[in-house]
Amino acid sequence: MYETIQSLHSYWAFLVLFILIIATVNAIYKSATGKEYKATDFRLSLFTLIVSHIQLLMGLLLYFVSPRLQLFGEIGMGAIMKDPVSRLYLVEHPLVNIIAIALITIGYSKHKKKLTSSAKLKKIAIFYTLGLVLLLSRIPWSTWLS
Template sequence: MYETIQFIHSYWAYLVLFLLLIASFNAIIGYAANKEYSATNFRIALFTLIVSHIQLLIGFVLYFTAPYFQAWSQEGMGGVMKDSVLRLYNVEHPLVMIIAIALITIGYSKHKKKLTSRPKFKMLAIFYGFALVAMLSRIPWNAWFD
């Protein structure tokens, strides 16, 4: 079961990153070029939100079924925090990804309240951009390229 969930989580992450990259650049370009906010822009932002929340749910299931999770009871907090790999998988990656998805959610929610195009793009660019940077900072790259 763990391998299947890990496979889904790993490959769904490509979709999340791709859509977040598209949504971020779409918002930056829309803001810089002073474009009109359209239904397509709304769909890109919404689909990014949905896909990222699905990834979060898959990640929660993976977290509690992963062998790394057993380290909490075997090593304790001190042991997990001293080991960089355990710290990455048990603390840093989950925490930063939750923060990134919270940023996506906040950005999406705030952009809907704006009445004109430029502020809508600005909210999406700021929050989706920070979420993208946060996600890229805590991806276990060595596991992706093995």
């Protein structure tokens, strides 16, 4: 079960990054050029929100069925924090990615309350970019791409 969830989580991450990059670049471009916010922009930002939340749910499930989780009881938090690999998988990756998804959610929620195109696109651009940067910063690249 663990390997299946891990594989789904890894492959779904490609979709999340792809859609998030498209939504972010779209919002930045339209915001910078003064283009109008359209229904396709709403759908793109909503789809990004949905796929990122699915990724979060898979990640949380993966976290709690992970054999690494037993390290908390076996070696303790101090030893986990001293080991870069354990710290990445048990602390940094989950925490930072939860924050990233929260920022994406906040950006989506805030953009809906704005009345003008520029304000809507600006909120999406800011919060989705912050979420993207955080996601990219905590991906375990060495294991993910191998």
